[in-house]
Amino acid sequence: MTETSFRWSQIIIPAFGPSLLFGIANGAILPVIALSAIALGASHAMSGVIAALIGFGSLVCNIPAAMITARFGERRSLIGASAVSVLALSLCILAKHPALLALGVLLMGMATSVFYLARQTFLMEVAPVHMRARAFSTLGGTQRIGMFIGPFGAAGLMHFVGLDGAYLVAIAALVTAGALAFALPELQPRAESGAADAPRPRMAAIAVEHKRVFMTLGLGCLLIGAMRASRQVAIPLWADAIGLSPTATAIIFGCVSSIDMLVFYPAGKIMDHFGRLWVALPCSLMLAASLLALPLTATMAPFVAVCLLMGLGNGIGSGIVMTLGADAAPANARTEFLGIWRLIADMGTSAGPFVLAGLTALISLAAGIAATGAFGLVSAYIFWRAMPHGTQHAHTAD
Template sequence: MSVPSSDFSLREIALPAFGPSLLFGMGEGAMFPVLALSARDLGASSAMAGLIVALVGIGSLVANLPAAALATRYGERRAMVGAAAFSLLALVLCLTATSPWLLGLGVFMIGLASAVFLLARQTFLVEAVPLQMRARAMSTLGGTMRIGLFIGPFAAAGFIHLMGLSGAYWMAVLAMLGAGGLSLVIPDLETRATTGAAAPARIHMRTLMRQHARAFLTLGTATALVSALRACRQIVIPLWADHIGLDAATTALIYGLMGGMDMLLFYPAGKIMDTRGRLWVTLPSMLIMGTSLLAMPWMATGFASLLALCLVLGLGNGIGSGIIMTIGADASPREGRTVFLGIWRQITDLGSSGGPLLLSGLTAVASLAVGIMTIGSLGLLAAWMFWRWLPRKAVSR
């Protein structure tokens, strides 16, 4: 039974609920832009530098299911503190690395910590927030992470100016210290799980997968397509900008403006999902993103047209903030929820890993335009799957 939404305000829990995620996102955002450059400085080839950057996502993929076990055993709050501490160790390794392999190990460790932190934060909010406000909570969680990732590079710029590339990692250290310290000192949120009821029995992962196979195969697959679309979007824009002759500075401007659009609408979108239903946001989000990518090879022939399409793409992604976490939370059972969400993250991370591989393969055997349009068609497929399997009305159970 959920807490009445009339007695609950997200504003009252903003700091404990979203503060750690904002700081964690800032830490990751500070280091992401310099990972490849650091690898090159240590003697890595361009291919190896790309692999080292990819180790963040690989680490997250590997850690999703162990993260669920850790959060279940030690609790979400302890898991977040531990993840922040583990990230600090990883950043020290990055700072002291004398070879690309040591840097790669540090980056991989950050990916592991990220999976633990985000899963623990999502599970914590699912329990703490009334069902009638779940989408707003999930979209705000996604929005704060995006804000952190957006602010991080700007915050790191001053440190880099004073200290060189290592300054980005020191900025990340400060952010991770803040995330871990805040997670440690803030009081636990009052959750629906702490109402005096007996703790639910633990359910084996295999049992959950069997019991909820339909949800994983239908809505889980649809959200994996969302992840694939989002991951490819970050690759498509610089590649197509280069294809039409735009320089790196212009491409960065386009990318930054699109990132700003991403952050504008996360809360209104969450409110619409809570009051009108999940389909009112997921369907337009996928249709907008898919259509934008399908149109890119045909319409984006210069700066203005590419910028316009990227802003529309950012709009589609922005209104979809939190949809993966919200749909996963809706589908999750009360007993075994953390493990279920770990499996859900594993499925969606497979999408974010597989999408770029599909794009790369299609580009190699056909062309970049064919690859982009194929990825765009995945957005339309996801829209159809959401239309087919998502409830038409707001969740009220």
């Protein structure tokens, strides 16, 4: 597909339809995994570990996911990921022991890694460079919308069939995503001179050759991932610390998610027109400021204001990690590069809540939240130094 022939209508359903459905599936099951483990007799601590396996599965499967996608292509990888996800959730429904539930959750996390890498590779191939950031911010936005819809759909069915209702909603969404991928033709990638004929390097060679971009922009994205994951823990914990009810906390969290979903497309447009730094820097600084300010709040009004700022900072960063990865990826090894890139970003997502929990245990909750906020100052400095200050793309930093 050439840049002049590109139309949004050509990719809306193939790229964003499965992503929305996969987001619905994840949104449906994430709130109930720990509850399912408790219902099977697991302790609260073990239930938390089982719930964390979905993120762990995604983390450890990033490199294998890159190899799978590079070998079988985006479309077949997406179909396979949907099939494995359905199998995984079926195991969760049939589980009579926490160990079987844990296996199902782990498989779901691994399939999620393949799915998102296939979507990112597909979109990087079909979207022209001058519209890349809008494409990736929209991809991130559709995932957020799906995650927002999923719990409501699950709640409706759980009213009638219990916890299994959440898994049934997720299975229905995943079957639809797989069928959609099967029915739609695979779009032809944009032609790039020399890319098709160039040899595909090994993963280790890619890591060495592009170590500078991994250690600069990759580290900045890792820190953003840590803040994003930590905020999901910090908001309810601090709400409880200042005496807010669970209902009030849930409403505030919903408002934060709403802001998060509203600004993804403008963020992509800013990146395309003015450069990536214009979003990466505000995203880092807003997340930093809100996390640093959160422990200073003691009543409802300032707490809500800080949380809304946090939602805005996270929302304008929609797609920034994927966009920077796509900019830096070499033409002859895009999928392999993105596997390493996602591994780095997911390390931040996985480590963030553990850093917060460790500092809370050692010092205090306020200190733990403030320390995660400091990550944003470091990432902002990295982006300021490593990224072009104009409309050039991140590969110039490599």
